Amino acid sequence: MLRRVLARRVQRRCRSREEDPAEHAGLIEETVARTQRAGLVDDARFAAARLRGLRRRGTSTRQAQARLAAKGIDAGTIAAALADEEEEATGTEDGAAETERKAAWAYARRRRLGPYRLTEARPLHRERDLAAMARAGFSYALAKNVIESEADADETSSDES
Structure with a gap:
């Protein structure tokens, strides 16, 4: 990313001075290497x-x-x-699944999906909520589990872990 930012700045400066940006490619690479050696970019x-x-x-x-x-x-x-x-997250049986589950609950909470909707509106928006979870990259099984659960189910299962 540092390399891209420096290249953009060099191009902008070279345009105003009518220079060739390729002349400065070595300087960009040297700067990136120096910052990596210094531990500034990791x-x-x-x-x-x-x-x-x-x-x-x-x-x-x-x-x-x-x-x-x-x-x-x-x-x-x-x-x-x-x-x-x-x-x-290895304190649980399956760390990756637990991390994904927590992320799914955080997403539902932030977007007010499923259990975070008004109770009377939940059935009307079920499909829409499942689609939002799918677009966010969560599996259907996990999305269905979150959308059909109660809001306090997340806190209960977190306390048990």
Whole structure:
């Protein structure tokens, strides 16, 4: 991402000065390498921190992978961040499933889907809520479980874990 930002700035500056941006490619690579050696740019730490934030907001694994990739993080680093996340959640039987479940509940809460709707409106919006969960990248089984549950079911199952 640093490389893209620097390239954009160089192009903008070169346009105003009518220079060739390719002349500065070596300088961009040198700057990126220097910041990595100094520890100022660390894709693994960035991916882990960004993943934690995305999960708190209720982002599914699929969507988190796509968002991290859009930020320029390579697939290996994303896989490592997801593995670290799963390892942190190993207090449960299946850490990845538990993390995904918590993210689904956070998404439903944030978007006021399923159990967070008014009780009389829930049946009318069931299909719409399931579709929203599917578009967010959650499996049908998990989305159905969340949408058809009661709002306090999330807190109860979290306390049991």
